Amino acid sequence: MSKFNIDLINQLNEIEFEKKFRRLSTSRTWNDEIKKRRPFASADQLLNTAADIWWNVCEKEDWIESFNGRPIIGDQESFVKDKWCLLEDEHTIQAKKEVADELVQCNKPYSDRFGYVWILLCEGLTPEQQLSNYKRRIDNDLQTELMENSVEDFKVTLRRVRLCLLNQDPYDI
Structure with missing residues (x-):
């Protein structure tokens, strides 16, 4: 039996739904489409x-909109602005300022090369x-990196949806 409670979303x-889901992903298309499909019969239906x-619905522009709505990796001010970041980046919070600064500095060459924010589900990952991850991905070709960033962005969104279901x-605490 799942501990997920779909009533937390359906009610x-x-x-309230729009406000909650905009914090999960800033893609307007994703949010508009998921809102249209309410209510959900189960947590599995919501996740699927x-x-x-x-x-299958979102396109490159929608993904990029979501990427660019996320805080940049290593930005310690994000932990104050975004409560989700506080949960997801515990190792970065504890990092020495020099290491956090190095992470922040990775974002400009990444954004210059690809045109959007570097996304990584950082939960459980050390700053190193x-x-x-950055060093491996910065040399990706444009299409490979778009897909990798899309996967990482969706992992962040899905993790947040699951936590809402739990x-x-x-933001509710």
């Missing part, structure tokens, strides 16, 4: 719907592992 009125929309949205 939200339209404004989220994936279906991300991979995050830097390693009544662990940091």
